[in-house]
Amino acid sequence: MGKxxxxxxxxxxxxWKNPPAPFNSDFDxxxxxxxxxxxDSMERDGYYADHTREECKAEWRRRYEHLKAEGQ
Known part of the structure; x- marks a missing residue:
């Protein structure tokens, strides 16, 4: 094991020594x-408890796009 x-x-x-790039060109x-x-940030903020499902969906996407734009 481990060999x-x-x-x-x-x-x-x-x-074997040169694996291919991901097949999905949009792979991130x-x-x-x-x-x-x-x-995790939305859970810490208690956002899920105080907002509707549609509001959570929109906020989640907004936060995701913000992190993506920052390069994180």
């Missing part, structure tokens, strides 16, 4: 962390 194969893999050797590696940060 990495370092030998030759034949025809798959190049592909920061999206998961941004999603969690926005949800």
């Amino acid at each position: 990495t194969y370092t030998g030759y893999l034949g025809g798959f050797d190049h592909a 590696p920061k999206a998961k962390d941004r999603f969690e940060a926005v949800t």
Whole structure:
């Protein structure tokens, strides 16, 4: 356990050592962390308890886009 194969893999050797880029050109590696940060901030603010579902949806999107624009 914990060992990495370092030998030759034949025809798959190049592909194994050089994995492809994500197939989705819109892939954003920061999206998961941004999603969690926005949800946590809304929970800390008590926003979910005091607003309708539609208001929460709009505020969540606003906060998400704000973090995305800041590059977070």
